[in-house]
Amino acid sequence: MKTKLQKNSGKILTVVVSVFIIFLAYNLYHAPVEGLEEKFIYLLKTYGYIILFAWSMLEGEMGLIMAGLLSHTGDMNIYIAVFVAGLGGFAGDQVYFYIGRFNKAYVYKNFKGQRRKFALAHLLLQKYGWPIIFVQRYMYGMRTVIPISIGLTRYSGKTFAFINLISAWCWAAITIVPAWYFGEQILDVLHWIKEHWYLALPFAILIGGGILYYFNKVTKKKENIYNETNTF
Template sequence: MQKYFRKLQTHSGKILAAFLIVFFSFLAYNLYQAPVSGFENKFMFLLKEYGYIILFAWGMLEGEAGLIMAGLLSHTGDMTLYIAIFVAGLGGFAGDQVYFYIGRFNKAYVYKKFRGQRRKFALAHLLLKKHGWPIIFMQRYMYGMRTIIPISIGITRYSAKMFAFINLISAWCWATITILPVWYFGEEILVVLHWAKEHWYFALPFALVFGGSIIYYFNKASKKKEKEL
């Protein structure tokens, strides 16, 4: 059994890739077959029909957009709030565990595949050495480092059990602080979304500026951290 489990860990990257291919193929087929007309209606039907499955996979990819959607569906009653938080956190946990084991059992592949990311790997090692376990807890909020940090920790001799424990708590906290406010302010958010849909020509430039500002801020913060270290 232990030998079989180790084999799964070794091929964790291939398993994740296969899972995502099957998952997106499943979504595409069911989106096409949805018994409603219009892409928006088909997408909403898919979310209501397979919401928790989609949320788990979205959590693995650590996409906040999926969690925001889960918060809105929880507000409208199409999802149960606590189950949504549990499933999203479990997905985030599973995704980072895969990345951790890619680093732990595929070091040669990592060094070859991520050759252009050496500076980020060096930064991740420095952060772990300087701050310890809080980096595992905080890495979900570090733009541009979400994949690098779990992989780089896997390369080190850091305890797999300790990583898994901190990763699980971090994932559920991440899911809670993303989904809960959206659920609570759901009515206001739905009003804004409805307005944006009706007045997309005003909303689109604002969304681009807002999104660009966030990316610029995190890029600047990441570069500043590199210089400090």
């Protein structure tokens, strides 16, 4: 039987994101320090684990890297950071899963432009099974689609939750631990970029554009393998 929590999973995610943004904006404005950069650092040090959990629900690696750097400087505990980030990533994908499981009409209506990706996600699940759940966090353009598409199937919710939790903690550790270990070098690079941003900006644009181009090309190539009739 559907519970109200499951049926309203999409609304819950929207509320969480909205509250998170309002929380950040309010505390950023009232931070007792001068300068936007100092205010942001103060916010991370004061509400680090709360921000990390919410950020991880959206599966943003930048938040995990910041957690690794704060762990390096002693402002966060690396073990707690990995634990909290993993829980956040787990919670986010569980919400997406239940959107697919109990809000099919919403998915059909609002994800029409993603039909090829849903078809690809279903075929990948049929071909590779549970490992797709484990690696979906590293698949650009498919992070949201795969949990929702699995929810649309009869795949066991308990099995998905178990694999999702292990995957989320691995994802958190793989991202946070290197940032913590190489924290000094990363901070030196960031300091150099801050002082020489005019030199670093072209490289950042070039590298970022190259990464986006590569993943978009790979995703489109995979999608074109399958016929559009293989929809959900």
